[in-house]
Amino acid sequence: MSTLLRGAVVLLAVLAARLIFYQSRLWQIKRLRKRYWEFLRDPKEDGAWLAGQYATLKQMMKECDVPAAPFPATRPGYAPQIAFAHDNLTFRSSEIADLNDDTMLRIQGHYSNERNKTLSPVYWLEVVAFLPREVLRYLGIGSDKLVVRASDVAWWVLLVWQAVAWALGKATPIDLVRTLAR
Numbered sequence: 001m002s003t004l005l006r007g008a009v010v011l012l013a014v015l016a017a018r019l020i021f022y023q024s025r026l027w028q029i030k031r032l033r034k035r036y037w038e039f040l041r042d043p044k045e046d047g048a049w050l051a052g053q054y055a056t057l058k059q060m061m062k063e064c065d066v067p068a069a070p071f072p073a074t075r076p077g078y079a080p081q082i083a084f085a086h087d088n089l090t091f092r093s094s095e096i097a098d099l100n101d102d103t104m105l106r107i108q109g110h111y112s113n114e115r116n117k118t119l120s121p122v123y124w125l126e127v128v129a130f131l132p133r134e135v136l137r138y139l140g141i142g143s144d145k146l147v148v149r150a151s152d153v154a155w156w157v158l159l160v161w162q163a164v165a166w167a168l169g170k171a172t173p174i175d176l177v178r179t180l181a182r
Helices: 002-043 054-064 094-118 122-129 132-138 148-168 173-181
Strands: 072-073 079-086
Touching: 002 054, 002 094, 054 094, 072 094, 122 132, 122 148, 132 148
Parallel strands: none
Antiparallel strands: 072 079
């Protein structure tokens, strides 16, 4: 199998895996939201299934970087406190329901956006152009650091060097250097 064909197969596998992941997450949050509203409308529903989805919702909030929706919680005889709507999924309060629905809509929007980016050539060009930045962000190094900017510049020089080598019919930049050295 040629190198180009292997590269195409890997690229298609990455695209398919990313598309499947985000689409399945999108279906999952839509189902959770639908069941949430069914729970709120039906007073006979005990909410056991919904309570079991707390960990899933919390994980999705973390994946999507959606902050917890706070609301004031006051009880007679106690100081006012702040509670979070997602911690109270099985409460039938309209205020909590609206906050939870907003959280789920934001998660749904994130997964929908990521799924759509998977199919966008511009997104993949940005990924290639800023690959060092993405890798360093994954490793926990912020994008405002000098090392990130320097790695981006070095990457761009390497990409241009590779493009010039290919344009001159050389397989790699090293072949280009050997030709220039002669």
